[in-house]
Amino acid sequence: xxxxTIVSLRNIFFDYGNEVILNGINLxxxxxxxxxxxxxxxxxxxxxxxxxxxxxxxKSGDVFFDDERINDIPPHKRNVNTVFQKYALFPHLNVYDxxxxxxxxxxxxxxxxxxxxxxxxxxxxxxxxxxxKINNLSGGQQQRVAIARALVCDPDVVLLDEPLGALxxxxxxxxxxxxxxxxxxxxxxxxxxxxxxxxxxxMSDRVVVMNNxxxxxxxxxxxxxxxxxxxxxADFIGEANIINGTMIDDCRVRIIGQEVTCVDKGFGKNTxxxxxxxxxxISVVAPEHSTLVGVVEDVVxxxxxxxxxxxxxxxxxxxxxxxxxxxxxxxxxxxxxxxxHIMPKMFFLPNNEIFTTxxxxxxxxxxxxxxxxxxxxxxxxCYYEEGTKLHIxxxxxxxxxxxxxxxxxxxxxxxxVIWKGEHNEIILESDERKWLMQSDQDEQVATYAPISxxxxxxxxxxVEGEGEADED
Numbered sequence: 001x002x003x004x005t006i007v008s009l010r011n012i013f014f015d016y017g018n019e020v021i022l023n024g025i026n027l028x029x030x031x032x033x034x035x036x037x038x039x040x041x042x043x044x045x046x047x048x049x050x051x052x053x054x055x056x057x058x059k060s061g062d063v064f065f066d067d068e069r070i071n072d073i074p075p076h077k078r079n080v081n082t083v084f085q086k087y088a089l090f091p092h093l094n095v096y097d098x099x100x101x102x103x104x105x106x107x108x109x110x111x112x113x114x115x116x117x118x119x120x121x122x123x124x125x126x127x128x129x130x131x132x133k134i135n136n137l138s139g140g141q142q143q144r145v146a147i148a149r150a151l152v153c154d155p156d157v158v159l160l161d162e163p164l165g166a167l168x169x170x171x172x173x174x175x176x177x178x179x180x181x182x183x184x185x186x187x188x189x190x191x192x193x194x195x196x197x198x199x200x201x202x203m204s205d206r207v208v209v210m211n212n213x214x215x216x217x218x219x220x221x222x223x224x225x226x227x228x229x230x231x232x233x234a235d236f237i238g239e240a241n242i243i244n245g246t247m248i249d250d251c252r253v254r255i256i257g258q259e260v261t262c263v264d265k266g267f268g269k270n271t272x273x274x275x276x277x278x279x280x281x282i283s284v285v286a287p288e289h290s291t292l293v294g295v296v297e298d299v300v301x302x303x304x305x306x307x308x309x310x311x312x313x314x315x316x317x318x319x320x321x322x323x324x325x326x327x328x329x330x331x332x333x334x335x336x337x338x339x340x341h342i343m344p345k346m347f348f349l350p351n352n353e354i355f356t357t358x359x360x361x362x363x364x365x366x367x368x369x370x371x372x373x374x375x376x377x378x379x380x381x382c383y384y385e386e387g388t389k390l391h392i393x394x395x396x397x398x399x400x401x402x403x404x405x406x407x408x409x410x411x412x413x414x415x416x417v418i419w420k421g422e423h424n425e426i427i428l429e430s431d432e433r434k435w436l437m438q439s440d441q442d443e444q445v446a447t448y449a450p451i452s453x454x455x456x457x458x459x460x461x462x463v464e465g466e467g468e469a470d471e472d
Contacts, residue, residue: 004031005067006156006189007052012061014047021047022058023213029157029191034183036192036200039210040236042446045193048210049159052191054078065156081150082159088146089134095121095145096130102153120148123185125178140171147179151186158183160192164199176202197237201225209233212415212446230346231418231425234276241282241317243421245275245342253342256313256421258291260335264342272350274343279307279320281339290332296325315421346416347427347436352399354392355463358384372453373432377408379455389463396425398457399437407450417443 007029014022022044029035029052037045050056051063054075063070070078081102089098096117103113121127124144134142143163150158160179164172180203183190194200200207201221209216209224209232217229228234231242245255247267252259255275267273287293294312301307306324310317310331317333325331354372361368361383368384369376370392384390401407413429426437428451435451443449 003033005029006031006065007191008062008064008067009048009051010062010064012048012051012058012063014044014051014056014058020213022051025061025213025215027208027215027218029189030206031156031189032187033205034180034190034192034203035206035208036194036204037208037210038194038197038200038236039216040195040445043210044213045195045208045210046161049082049161049191049193052157053080053082053159079156080159081153081155081157082161083143083146083150083163084161089142089149091134093134094130095126095132095134095137098134098145099148099152102149106153116152117148120152123151123182124148138171139167140175143167143175144178147182151182151188155188157189157191160190162194164194164196172199179203201237209236211236227341228276228343230343231274231276232346232416234274234341234343235418239279239318239320241277241279241421242418243275243277243315244425245273247271247273247342251337253340256292256315258313260291260340261337262340262342263337264340267342267344272345272348274345276341276343277335277339279318280305281335282317282319282321283334284319284321284323284325285332285334287330287332290334292333292335294331294333296327296329296331299324299327317421346418347434349436351396352394352435354390354394356390356392358386358388358390360386373409373430375409377453379460382455382460384462391461391463392455393459393461394453394455395457396436396438397423398454399428399435400452400454401437401439401441401443402450402452405450407452410450411448412451414443414445414447414449417445 005028009025009027012022012025025048037048039045051058054073057071099117099120100113103116124147126141126144164175167175176199204221206218207221207224208218211232217224217233224233224237228237234240234242243255245253247253248259249269250265251262253262253275292312294310294317296308297311298309299306305320305322308319308321308325310319312333356370356372358368359371359376363383366381366383368379368382370379370390409430415427415429418425423438423440424442426439426443428435428437
């Protein structure tokens with residue numbers, strides 16, 4: 001059935017200095033739903049929340065509330081309230097007065113205020129705490145006071161900016177359930193921001209997964225987990241084995257040298273893809289009963305299951321099972337075709353292509369100097385005459401983060417880091433393009449680093465004319 005849209009974001013763009021924070025966000029938020037903005041630090045989720053609340057203005061794009069454009073309406077005139085991570089409660093006021101604060105600003109009668117506050121105290125399970133000082137409350141109780149204060153003024157939308165972040169693990173899990181129950185009782189729209197995948201999956205009607213200022217996927221928790229749109233979503237939501245594969249044809253994919261059956265179609269023939277298999281979807285069988293055979297390298301007890309690390313064809317796999325296998329044993333791995341999920345690659349080209357011209361060269365030193373994005377870079381053991389046009393193909397393992405802080409390109413943005421069983425596949429963004437890199441090292445997403453090129457691994461062509469090139 002059709003659902004009423006209460007908030008709409010259209011082509012929202014926001015930058016800070018030269019850094020793009022939100023890049024053309026489009027999002028509809030439905031009435032009475034619990035929707036979560038989920039993503040790593042720096043992805044733009046809190047900025048999105050602040051734009052909805054009116055605390056910051058988008059550089060371009062429009063915010064609609066019940067089909068009315070509200071870009072120019074200040075926060076206090078929007079029917080929206082916010083619960084912050086630090087709650088922002090008044091320590092000199094007791095529980096009752098904290099909750100009643102907004103109602104008094106609206107100059108409601110004493111009886112009306114009393115009725116509304118008592119009703120809200122019952123909803124957040126704080127009856128009898130009216131006279132309690134804020135500093136005498138636990139973290140969970142303070143959080144409930146903050147929620148009650150946000151709800152008592154009867155907003156249409158409640159914005160929650162990581163409100164459980166300061167709580168311990170057990171209390172955080174308890175409050176996840178309580179928050180969802182409060183939302184269902186009040187029938188308000190909750191827009192929740194978190195980087196915690198479990199929170200998002202536990203509480204949400206829909207999840208908006210964000211990455212680098214864009215929306216990577218929107219869906220129910222089940223959809224996001226079982227049908228991730230790309231490797232970033234699969235990696236960020238829960239644990240997953242993400243493997244480079246080739247779609248041979250409909251329902252046939254090649255991974256780690258073996259052809260296996262799946263149920264996905266429409267990718268074409270011999271198309272590079274990413275394949276995701278969740279650890280709990282792998283069954284341990286006798287080696288002779290599977291084409292995927294590996295050696296158990298590590299076993300860790302996780303409480304409800306054993307987590308086993310298995311080496312299969314140079315690729316590291318994670319299996320979750322209620323039965324542990326012995327370290328060093330050889331096992332078969334069986335996966336139902338319905339549990340093999342095929343995704344388009346986030347970065348389709350398998351190599352990095354560079355088109356450039358030799359600026360100058362040194363025959364004695366056997367070097368040529370080229371320009372990449374305005375940076376002069378020397379190619380050692382490689383001589384071409386000045387003015388020669390080159391087409392360079394650099395494989396992903398020909399790029400490196402410069403350990404000494406000085407690289408061929410400086411301040412390159414690390415967009416994503418995905419473990420592919422054998423190495424990390426890293427997507428980097430420079431001023432003019434994206435680069436694909438392989439590394440055994442973990443790198444910090446949403447940071448900047450210098451990169452260096454290893455031209456000894458490159459294939460270099462001399463461009464003779466339009467559309468023609470000779471390999472050298």
